[in-house]
Amino acid sequence: MCCGGHSHTRHTAHQETHDPKPGTQVAEIAQSCPNCGSPVEADFILCPRCGTPLKRSCPSCHRAVNVDWAICPYCGSTLEESA
Numbered sequence: 001m002c003c004g005g006h007s008h009t010r011h012t013a014h015q016e017t018h019d020p021k022p023g024t025q026v027a028e029i030a031q032s033c034p035n036c037g038s039p040v041e042a043d044f045i046l047c048p049r050c051g052t053p054l055k056r057s058c059p060s061c062h063r064a065v066n067v068d069w070a071i072c073p074y075c076g077s078t079l080e081e082s083a
């Protein structure tokens with residue numbers, strides 16, 4: 001008689017919270033202008049409608065950074081509050 005390896009696999013109750021919805025259309029627009037509420041895209045530096053600055057350029061690397069960021073995530077420069 002051959003006693004083969006009888007491995008008992010335990011069932012792990014792992015529930016995935018992912019809920020993919022292939023049919024849902026997600027718009028690229030995730031932000032809106034704080035002034036006029038016009039939809040703005042993530043890489044807009046200002047509102048095309050009213051001109052409210054949404055982003056500013058880093059004084060060091062000149063990349064677009066968020067107005068409320070304190071430090072440039074691209075080069076690490078400290079972003080000063082500019083008038």
Ligand SMILES: [Zn+2]
Pocket residue numbers: 033034035036037038047048049050051052
């Ligand atoms: Zn606006």
Ligand SMILES: [Zn+2]
Pocket residue numbers: 058059060061062063072073074075076077
């Ligand atoms: Zn920078």
